Amino acid sequence: MHISVNVDGVTYADEVEPRLLLVHYLRERLSKTGTVVGCDTGNCGACTVHLDGHSVKSCQMLAVQANGHEVTTIEGLARDGKLHPVQEAFHSNHALQCGFCTPGMIMQAIDLLADESDPDDETVRKGLEGNLCRCTGYQNIVRAVQDAAQRMKPGAGPKQEQHSDEHISSKQPVGGE
Amino acid sequence: MTATAEPEIGKARLRKEDARLITGQTTWTDNLQLHGMLHMAVLRSPVAHARITGIDVSRATSMPGVAVVLTGEDFAAEQGSLPCAWPITEDMKSPPAPAMAVAQVNFAGEAVALVIADSAYHAADALEAIDIDYDELPVVLDMEEALRDNDLVHPDLGTNKCATWIFDSAEAGVGTNVEDEIASAEVVIERTFKQQRLIPAFMEPRSVVVDTTAGMFTVWSATQIPHILRWMLSAVTGISEHKLRVIAPDVGGGFGGKLQVTPEELLCLLVARRMGRPVKWTESRTESMLSAHHGRDQVQKITLSARRDGTVTGLKVELLADMGAYLRLVTPGVPILGAFMFNSIYKFAAYRFVCTNVFTNKVPTDAYRGAGRPEATFAIERMMDELAVELGVEPMKIREMNWIRHEEFPFDTVAGLTYDSGNYEAATARAMELFGYEEMREEQARRRSSGDVVQLGIGISTYTEMCGLAPSRVLGALRYAAGGWETASIRMLPTGKVEVITGTSPHGQGHETVWSQIVADKLGVPFDDVEVLHGDTATSHKGMDSYGSRSLAVGGTALVYAADKVLAKARTLAAHMMECDEVDVEFASGSFSVRGTSTVRSLGDVVLAAHVAHDLPEGMEPGMDADATFDPDNFSFPHGTHLCATEVDTETGMVRISRYVAVDDVGTVMNPLIVDGQVHGGLAQGIAQALYEEATHDEMGTLTSATLADYLVPCAADLPAFLTDRTTTPATSNPLGAKGVGEAGTIASTPAVVNSVLDALRHLGVRDIEMPMSPERVWTALQGRPDPGSGDVTAGGLGSIDAQGGQS
Numbered sequence: 001m002h003i004s005v006n007v008d009g010v011t012y013a014d015e016v017e018p019r020l021l022l023v024h025y026l027r028e029r030l031s032k033t034g035t036v037v038g039c040d041t042g043n044c045g046a047c048t049v050h051l052d053g054h055s056v057k058s059c060q061m062l063a064v065q066a067n068g069h070e071v072t073t074i075e076g077l078a079r080d081g082k083l084h085p086v087q088e089a090f091h092s093n094h095a096l097q098c099g100f101c102t103p104g105m106i107m108q109a110i111d112l113l114a115d116e117s118d119p120d121d122e123t124v125r126k127g128l129e130g131n132l133c134r135c136t137g138y139q140n141i142v143r144a145v146q147d148a149a150q151r152m153k154p155g156a157g158p159k160q161e162q163h164s165d166e167h168i169s170s171k172q173p174v175g176g177e
Numbered sequence: 178m179t180a181t182a183e184p185e186i187g188k189a190r191l192r193k194e195d196a197r198l199i200t201g202q203t204t205w206t207d208n209l210q211l212h213g214m215l216h217m218a219v220l221r222s223p224v225a226h227a228r229i230t231g232i233d234v235s236r237a238t239s240m241p242g243v244a245v246v247l248t249g250e251d252f253a254a255e256q257g258s259l260p261c262a263w264p265i266t267e268d269m270k271s272p273p274a275p276a277m278a279v280a281q282v283n284f285a286g287e288a289v290a291l292v293i294a295d296s297a298y299h300a301a302d303a304l305e306a307i308d309i310d311y312d313e314l315p316v317v318l319d320m321e322e323a324l325r326d327n328d329l330v331h332p333d334l335g336t337n338k339c340a341t342w343i344f345d346s347a348e349a350g351v352g353t354n355v356e357d358e359i360a361s362a363e364v365v366i367e368r369t370f371k372q373q374r375l376i377p378a379f380m381e382p383r384s385v386v387v388d389t390t391a392g393m394f395t396v397w398s399a400t401q402i403p404h405i406l407r408w409m410l411s412a413v414t415g416i417s418e419h420k421l422r423v424i425a426p427d428v429g430g431g432f433g434g435k436l437q438v439t440p441e442e443l444l445c446l447l448v449a450r451r452m453g454r455p456v457k458w459t460e461s462r463t464e465s466m467l468s469a470h471h472g473r474d475q476v477q478k479i480t481l482s483a484r485r486d487g488t489v490t491g492l493k494v495e496l497l498a499d500m501g502a503y504l505r506l507v508t509p510g511v512p513i514l515g516a517f518m519f520n521s522i523y524k525f526a527a528y529r530f531v532c533t534n535v536f537t538n539k540v541p542t543d544a545y546r547g548a549g550r551p552e553a554t555f556a557i558e559r560m561m562d563e564l565a566v567e568l569g570v571e572p573m574k575i576r577e578m579n580w581i582r583h584e585e586f587p588f589d590t591v592a593g594l595t596y597d598s599g600n601y602e603a604a605t606a607r608a609m610e611l612f613g614y615e616e617m618r619e620e621q622a623r624r625r626s627s628g629d630v631v632q633l634g635i636g637i638s639t640y641t642e643m644c645g646l647a648p649s650r651v652l653g654a655l656r657y658a659a660g661g662w663e664t665a666s667i668r669m670l671p672t673g674k675v676e677v678i679t680g681t682s683p684h685g686q687g688h689e690t691v692w693s694q695i696v697a698d699k700l701g702v703p704f705d706d707v708e709v710l711h712g713d714t715a716t717s718h719k720g721m722d723s724y725g726s727r728s729l730a731v732g733g734t735a736l737v738y739a740a741d742k743v744l745a746k747a748r749t750l751a752a753h754m755m756e757c758d759e760v761d762v763e764f765a766s767g768s769f770s771v772r773g774t775s776t777v778r779s780l781g782d783v784v785l786a787a788h789v790a791h792d793l794p795e796g797m798e799p800g801m802d803a804d805a806t807f808d809p810d811n812f813s814f815p816h817g818t819h820l821c822a823t824e825v826d827t828e829t830g831m832v833r834i835s836r837y838v839a840v841d842d843v844g845t846v847m848n849p850l851i852v853d854g855q856v857h858g859g860l861a862q863g864i865a866q867a868l869y870e871e872a873t874h875d876e877m878g879t880l881t882s883a884t885l886a887d888y889l890v891p892c893a894a895d896l897p898a899f900l901t902d903r904t905t906t907p908a909t910s911n912p913l914g915a916k917g918v919g920e921a922g923t924i925a926s927t928p929a930v931v932n933s934v935l936d937a938l939r940h941l942g943v944r945d946i947e948m949p950m951s952p953e954r955v956w957t958a959l960q961g962r963p964d965p966g967s968g969d970v971t972a973g974g975l976g977s978i979d980a981q982g983g984q985s
Contacts, residue, residue, distance in 0.1 A: 017298070024298075033208035034201015036429075038380050039462035043885035046380060074201035083199070091195040094850045097858060098685030099198030100380040100429030106199065125893040132885065134380050134430050135685050137857030138893040
């Protein structure tokens with residue numbers, strides 16, 4: 001099938017098998033290897049990317065479902081050589097060790113912060129339930145997300161990562177949880 | 178000595194590694210795409226014990242994109258046996274361990290065929306077209322049943338007993354006879370604990386790529402042990418070691434789970450050799466659960482004798498340890514790493530340890546974070562609580578009565594070790610203060626007297642462990658096949674920049690950052706001027722890799738000694754350059770000066786002079802590089818006090834950790850940020866053993882927890898915030914004073930949680946609850962019923978559907 005997908009600001013037109021998972025399209029066809037695969041059941045969240053500004057698990061979606069949509073991966077977050085505030089906060093708070101879960105964790109954290117601009121500890125923990133980390137015990141991840149919330153006040157960050165209520169209400173089911 | 182104005186050692190440096198990891202500029206093995214690369218998929222046995230009576234690959238072979246389908250017969254002549262490097266006794270039974278089953282499968286998940294295709298999708302498609310006939314054999318799952326030898330995992334061995342390993346303090350001449358102590362004791366407590374089977378569950382699935390071009394075999398692997406892997410792959414395949422290069426690029430966690438020479442690494446290499454083309458294999462999560470080694474899985478029978486005044490006298494440990502179906506790299510030695518730790522921080526007069534290793538039709542076990550020491554710590558900390566309950570003594574008091582006092586170090590233990598340093602009083606005092614111990618006890622009393630639905634428990638773990646593996650001569654005495662030294666090189670580049678080569682192999686620990694701190698501190702060069710090279714046998718040609726909380730204590734020390742060598746030579750040259758006597762040369766902040774004068778040469782000046790070699794002292798070699806290898810003369814012994822408060826809902830059985838305090842003494846800290854991170858992650862894994870995780874099998878031996886939906890790796894919402902602090906008594910076994918921190922949190926936390934839950938419920942008649950303490954088990958215990966079972970028979974979740982391990 002023919003698809004046209006904008007990934008990290010570049011539009012790609014490709015022939016793909018209908019069964020090709022979005023994560024494999026990103027990794028194998030576009031060499032966007034920053035997004036990784038950690039499981040096959042949608043539990044670990046390592047493959048989380050944004051589809052039109054909302055987080056999705058790219059191992060639970062077909063590439064063809066991304067046709068006509070905009071995908072943002074961990075590789076498309078930095079702007080003009082400047083890291084996204086959530087990336088900065090993960091570094092400053094030592095919120096990663098092996099780093100394998102980190103791309104998905106950062107993408108999910110951004111989605112969380114778009115909905116909750118000043119989340120408490122419990123809100124962060126619940127908001128990251130779909131992303132597993134085996135190294136950090138989550139303590140510094142929670143700290144980083146809260147720190148990022150402060151860095152982003154009053155709502156900094158790339159525009160497509162911000163979404164209004166209208167966007168949320170019109171959100172289509174696109175795989176993931 | 179510290180050579181910079183602001184010491185780098187001890188500084189909370191942010192990590193160098195993060196830049197690539199937070200932007201996706203990573204080098205995971207699965208990222209590699211080589212020209213002409215083939216993809217390997219592995220068909221895995223759905224049955225736990227069977228003879229293979231027929232294999233039909235014809236349909237699979239003709240499928241699109243398939244280059245070849247290979248079975249055990251195809252490898253029988255060349256695959257040899259996967260190595261076990263730790264034959265713990267002379268008479269240990271060791272079955273052949275083929276990378277791929279030839280005639281018989283011995284666990285569900287064992288490789289039975291391979292498809293080699295032009296894409297991973299085509300390879301996975303063809304797996305489903307392979308037909309295999311199995312003639313099923315009786316399945317051996319339970320260790321006690323296995324020891325009756327009615328059904329045998331490996332009939333050729335004649336028994337399911339692998340080995341029996343014994344330590345006895347009287348025989349070793351380091352203590353009295355435990356049977357005498359038990360016979361004459363005023364109190365004897367006997368308990369049996371089960372250490373459930375765990376799965377390391379590193380986040381990055383394993384991946385291997387082998388390239389055969391350029392007259393070499395280059396193996397990329399998501400491994401903790403590139404150096405050992407190179408040695409072992411050479412030994413098994415006969416490929417000359419100098420024609421093998423192993424690279425561990427970015428590796429996404431290991432926790433012991435990637436301390437292995439895997440069937441798939443060997444098979445990928447053999448296939449690449451056969452096809453003459455690059456080959457990649459990346460596992461699915463289910464494959465990882467079904468075939469990568471598991472951890473723990475022991476039954477512990479513990480007998481403790483004491484006097485009525487609370488003084489412990491004897492400790493007898495009788496273990497059954499499940500090896501699974503084969504002996505992997507250090508499988509039989511894992512329980513032996515716990516043998517020296519059951520006595521922990523307490524002064525027993527007598528100690529006896531007997532471990533029986535048993536074969537079953539399950540995935541092989543091997544190292545998992547703590548490896549032997551969490552099991553030991555759990556048992557002794559549970560027993561100290563049992564003794565306290567028996568005698569009606571406050572559980573911290575009973576520990577205090579029996580532990581080694583700080584003025585008694587160095588202390589020779591009843592297990593034959595010498596603990597070099599520690600201060601249990603200090604760590605405990607700090608932990609109790611942070612925890613609010615007395616207030617917690619008061620709150621607990623209030624809830625008990627009011628009959629609150631949510632009861633409060635307080636759990637203690639005053640642990641120690643042995644790490645920093647290890648003195649080579651001790652490993653040799655324990656029949657381990659390798660040494661425990663570590664090595665480091667420093668290359669002083671002509672522009673003054675520094676390359677550090679280490680034999681350790683980080684996979685999340687932050688060695689690039691800390692090794693840079695150590696070198697910056699020793700040489701007075703800027704932190705950012707140091708580059709750390711690791712994980713590639715072509716650049717780092719020797720090393721013993723990373724496990725056993727050894728990297729800093731052993732590898733960091735090698736680096737210190739290499740830096741000392743650089744400085745010693747630089748001092749000689751600096752004296753020559755400044756035309757003074759070497760004894761008058763001082764070094765500070767990266768510069769040499771002549772005492773009492775203003776004459777100065779920077780280290781960079783001296784390095785350049787050594788590099789151009791125009792004017793060197795007579796006999797001095799050009800260049801300023803140095804190598805050092807360090808073999809410690811003792812293990813190191815982190816310790817600490819962990820306190821855990823749990824709120825247990827007596828109506829639902831739900832357990833919530835309401836406060837967790839960890840005060841650890843890990844020796845001198847290089848980077849507190851990284852140490853805290855290691856403790857947090859360790860706590861998460863230890864708490865997970867207490868409350869969440871268990872590898873379960875059905876009665877046919879199928880793993881029923883083969884996905885992350887069924888095997889409950891905790892998420893952020895499952896864990897509390899931790900309160901951590903440190904006390905410090907430097908290790909005396911290395912110049913850094915470092916003890917090691919990778920495993921401490923995991924070792925300490927499991928008994929703290931379990932003791933806490935039991936403490937909440939003891940007054941309601943609950944005596945014990947097996948791990949993981951699920952709401953169902955806690956609730957059942959509260960109903961006064963026997964435990965619902967060991968979890969060996971559990972309803973299958975997603976994982977029971979796809980025992981083939983394919984991408985379903």
